[in-house]
Amino acid sequence: MIDLDRFDRHLLELVRHNNLEPARVLADKVGLSLSAVLRRLRRLRAEKIIVADIAVVDPALTGSALTMHVLVQMQQAGPQTMDNFARDIARHPEITAAWDVTGDDDFLLKVQVGSMEEYDVFTRRALGEDKGVHSFKTLITIRHIIENEAARRPLRDF
Numbered sequence: 001m002i003d004l005d006r007f008d009r010h011l012l013e014l015v016r017h018n019n020l021e022p023a024r025v026l027a028d029k030v031g032l033s034l035s036a037v038l039r040r041l042r043r044l045r046a047e048k049i050i051v052a053d054i055a056v057v058d059p060a061l062t063g064s065a066l067t068m069h070v071l072v073q074m075q076q077a078g079p080q081t082m083d084n085f086a087r088d089i090a091r092h093p094e095i096t097a098a099w100d101v102t103g104d105d106d107f108l109l110k111v112q113v114g115s116m117e118e119y120d121v122f123t124r125r126a127l128g129e130d131k132g133v134h135s136f137k138t139l140i141t142i143r144h145i146i147e148n149e150a151a152r153r154p155l156r157d158f
Contacts, residue, residue, distance in 0.1 A: 002047055007032055011040055012049070019053045064094075064112035067141040068119060071105040072127065075134045082106065085132055094122045105137075 004012070010030045014021060027037040044050045059065060074081055082100065089095050089109065097110035113119045119138075127133050 002049060004049070007036075008040060008044065008049075011037065012044065015041070015050065059112050063114045066113050066115065066119065067144070068109075068111040068113070069139040069141065070109040070111055070123075070127075071101075071137045071139070072107040072109060073104065073134045073136065074106045074132050076132070077106050081132045085130065088130065089126065092122065092126045094118075095126070 007030050011026060014026055014029060023037050023041070024034050026041075027034045030037065032040070041050070059067065072085075074085060085107065086098070086100065089098055089107075094111050094113055095109050096112050099108045100106065101108050111119065111122065113122060123136070123138075127136050
């Protein structure tokens with residue numbers, strides 16, 4: 001665990017909501033100098049506390065309007081089977097997030113496609129041809145309520 005002071009936490013809170021905020025604006029908001037903010041942001045990235053600077057894209061405007069959550073159960077949940085599946089699913093651009101989970105299922109996949117026909121092609125290719133997959137269950141997203149929960153939840157008081 002890396003020790004974060006109140007300035008670090010405040011900076012992280014601000015960049016989680018908008019990582020394009022100019023450093024001079026961040027400096028004003030957290031009460032530090034511009035150079036101190038830049039130094040802290042460099043350190044937070046170097047220490048892998050900030051792991052990526054990303055854009056949240058509206059899938060409906062990019063041709064991927066349907067979001068599915070797919071629960072995958074493997075034939076056997078051995079380490080090699082799990083590692084192979086985790087490596088193989090990374091090849092599919094339709095999978096925008098994936099988790100190794102506990103319970104009756106082994107993986108949870110977030111899949112974004114433009115149509116049910118595309119989803120059918122995806123499942124046949126990605127899941128149907130994988131001999132390690134025992135079964136899968138699809139949950140179709142009706143509407144997004146919270147797209148980025150992590151950005152909404154405060155780290156701690158600063």
